[in-house]
Amino acid sequence: VSKIIEMLEAQWRGNKFVCVGLDPDIQKLPKKFNQLDPEDAIADFCMQIVDATQEFVCAYKPNFAFFEQYGPDGLRALRHVVSHIHATAPDAIVILDAKRGDIGSTSSALACAAFDVWGADAITVNPYLGRDAIQPFLDYKDKGVIVLCRTSNKGATEFQNLRVGDQPLFMRVARAVADEWNGHGNCGLVVGATAPQELNEVRQAVGNMPILVPGVGAQGGDLQHVLRAGLTADGGVLINVSRSVLYASNDQDFAQAARKEVERMNVEIKHFLVEVSR
């Protein structure tokens, strides 16, 4: 098992299953950020969210696109936020949500960017191009590679649920990752909370592999079901929440409100664990 999975397992032993997605949108920030340049505003906002929530989370998931939309300065903010997480919350894992994947030499550049330039511990990747497109990421054996399997959006079924032989495409992806791509023990999968049946199927097929589950909160996925379907003896799930935490309040108290929302989720998770252990 890779160092990155050991880090995750330590977090899970501390009952930390929540991953906070960092999707900064200048339009949605509390008023006081209006006075700053966009890059300072999004960096400050994210760092205050990190400071307020780190007691309760196993990971942060900065979303590349939300920084990229502010250009080179936005990406300078991304690097700043990632450094801040490593410096102030060293146990938290930084997952760069970038959904990468390209042919060989390009994927090498992407992997270098993700891990060496932006400083991420793990990255999300898209499997459509096949294993050789993902290999340069897998070769960073202390880093996590989280492969899109069944995404949380409505249109996910268009291709992901098509039957190939005796199984849907997303299960074919799940099995390829579990059986063939995971030689360094550094793989994970993305399965949306909005697809509860698919989450069951994937968990049954992939043993203890970590599953990143977006879609609880603003997208309507059910936390209880995610826990029932996704948890393993070691932990096994990272439950991502973004908007419902980041924008829990759009006033001065935004950081406290974010903390409260994550704490509320943690209480719900602990209740579930107590119920299950009875």
Add this chain to the structure above:
Amino acid sequence: VSKIIEMLEAQWRGNKFVCVGLDPDIQKLPKKFNQLDPEDAIADFCMQIVDATQEFVCAYKPNFAFFEQYGPDGLRALRHVVSHIHATAPDAIVILDAKRGDIGSTSSALACAAFDVWGADAITVNPYLGRDAIQPFLDYKDKGVIVLCRTSNKGATEFQNLRVGDQPLFMRVARAVADEWNGHGNCGLVVGATAPQELNEVRQAVGNMPILVPGVGAQGGDLQHVLRAGLTADGGVLINVSRSVLYASNDQDFAQAARKEVERMNVEIKHFLVEVSR
């Protein structure tokens, strides 16, 4: 038909079918660039390639990853190069090769970044998440959206050639794009020159839709076959070459060598067109 496709058709009428991929790699640049900062080196190098080749090309395809690997400054160079192309080669189309695709609000941020921040005329996108992930790109109706269909890498067959019902997955993608996603007439497809049979099949299914064909040159695809399989009455293909043009020489004469290589391709294409018209 979208404005972007009209621009392309004008290029094709001028017998311009070559797209030069801009994949700057500091390690491969001629020695004289060593004296510069990485971002200045890659920007200068790309701009000299553009100046030397624009007479013979229909498009440039900056590869996001190769700029991203140099951090925020590398992306500043990307913006600079794109501006330079618009200013000095206004007929050439700028295709940002970034293979994007994400759930709704994230894809909106990605589309804004590609078209408004980086200044691209078109972008490559990954279909795995389904149509709703691509819709924010499609909504920029004067911009091009070029969907990965059958990629040029060896591992492409792992998922793309799986049979779904009576056709392979890549054909299902091709038909979805042609029949359903192309309401604004601004779509294209990526099909690798390394998959000649697949290129035939896609062309037969999608009418006149533009096809971006990488894989000629360093990857070994055959130019004659691409022309036979891909050309339509209007043109229909963008033949991408990257390394074999960019690094035609690694000495002082790199720009002239790049120009010669593109000119050589153009001569071969013109011979083909003359043969066909007989």
